[in-house]
Amino acid sequence: MRSGFVTFVGRPNVGKSTLTNALVGEKVAITSAKPQTTRRAIRGIVNRPAGQLVIVDTPGIHKPRTLLGQRLNDLVEQVLGDVDVIALCVPAGEKVGPGDRRIAASLDGYGRAKKVAIVTKTDDASKDEIMERLMEVDSLREDWAAVIPLSAVSGDQLDVLSDELLQLMPEGPALYPEGMTTDEAIEDRIAEIIRESALEGVRDELPHSIAVTIEDISEREDSDLTDVFANIVVERDSQKAIIIGRKGSRLKDVGARARAQIEPLLGTRVFLSLHVRVAKEWQRDPKQLGRLGF
Ligand SMILES: Nc1nc2c(ncn2[C@@H]2O[C@H](COP(=O)(O)OP(=O)(O)OP(=O)(O)O)[C@@H](O)[C@H]2O)c(=O)[nH]1
Ligand SMILES: [Mg+2]
Numbered sequence: 001m002r003s004g005f006v007t008f009v010g011r012p013n014v015g016k017s018t019l020t021n022a023l024v025g026e027k028v029a030i031t032s033a034k035p036q037t038t039r040r041a042i043r044g045i046v047n048r049p050a051g052q053l054v055i056v057d058t059p060g061i062h063k064p065r066t067l068l069g070q071r072l073n074d075l076v077e078q079v080l081g082d083v084d085v086i087a088l089c090v091p092a093g094e095k096v097g098p099g100d101r102r103i104a105a106s107l108d109g110y111g112r113a114k115k116v117a118i119v120t121k122t123d124d125a126s127k128d129e130i131m132e133r134l135m136e137v138d139s140l141r142e143d144w145a146a147v148i149p150l151s152a153v154s155g156d157q158l159d160v161l162s163d164e165l166l167q168l169m170p171e172g173p174a175l176y177p178e179g180m181t182t183d184e185a186i187e188d189r190i191a192e193i194i195r196e197s198a199l200e201g202v203r204d205e206l207p208h209s210i211a212v213t214i215e216d217i218s219e220r221e222d223s224d225l226t227d228v229f230a231n232i233v234v235e236r237d238s239q240k241a242i243i244i245g246r247k248g249s250r251l252k253d254v255g256a257r258a259r260a261q262i263e264p265l266l267g268t269r270v271f272l273s274l275h276v277r278v279a280k281e282w283q284r285d286p287k288q289l290g291r292l293g294f
Helices: 016-024 067-080 098-109 127-138 158-168 186-199 237-244 246-266 286-291
Strands: 002-009 042-048 051-057 085-091 114-120 144-149 211-219 225-234 269-278
Touching: 002 016, 002 067, 002 158, 016 042, 016 051, 016 114, 016 158, 042 158, 051 158, 067 286, 085 098, 085 127, 085 158, 114 127, 114 158, 127 144, 144 158, 186 211, 186 225, 186 246, 225 237, 225 246, 237 246, 237 269, 246 269
Parallel strands: 002 051, 002 085, 085 114, 114 144, 225 269
Antiparallel strands: 042 051, 211 225
């Protein structure tokens, strides 16, 4: 048996969380087309006959423009110091840029970890693009243990990656009970599902301004129903109006989409009560950030 920790790192939006979910075989991390979706180090557990991989999905590394951004980058740094393997993700369809180069070079600071390069989203690129990316990525470092092109969406080469990652892990017993897919608390998973749902269809700065807090989750005694009370937090009154939508239509859609995912997770029907609150400029306010768990 082999077991250990691997972190997926890279710029925002390159497909780290989608890849985590595809390997785990269950949605443990939310994903979206907007950059900077992931805000926590989320563990996904992959069980194979040859051992257990614990994937730590991380926020995309970027030039921070807010205190939140700074804290997310710091979080990634912390995680990188603790893992057996670091896997840098670069999308097949985009040329390697300064952001990728900076992240690749920064891996020098983590001597203990083995390094792997992953070219993601190959289903969304031509053969020539994939070849070009493989060569660019290969030349980013001299110590890659492997360079692997794959697609989390089509499933192509996922087994190659998990086999390779297991090979690189130290020998040891499983770190989590078999059958467990994540150690995220149910409350946090529900908050993330609501945030993902709220991200759909919003633009510009709004995605970054959304946070979700859970006020209460309680099972009713007399029926197969769980009450979930949550706040969607935004930074400005104008954003609140957008989230709620005309006569509450947008908020209703957000709730319906979220409920469809929360119900299977809890195994009961769900009454979801969403309130939109304004916390002015929370991304830049240390006190508010603390309250929101950053
Ligand atoms: N075509 C295609 N799209 C993908 C693939 N993997 C991810 N995507 C899309 O890329 C976008 C970003 O995916 P995420 O998994 O949220 O990216 P991320 O790297 O976790 O992003 P951050 O959390 O913001 O750092 C989403 O719209 C995904 O659907 C893939 O293999 N193929
Ligand atoms: Mg992510």
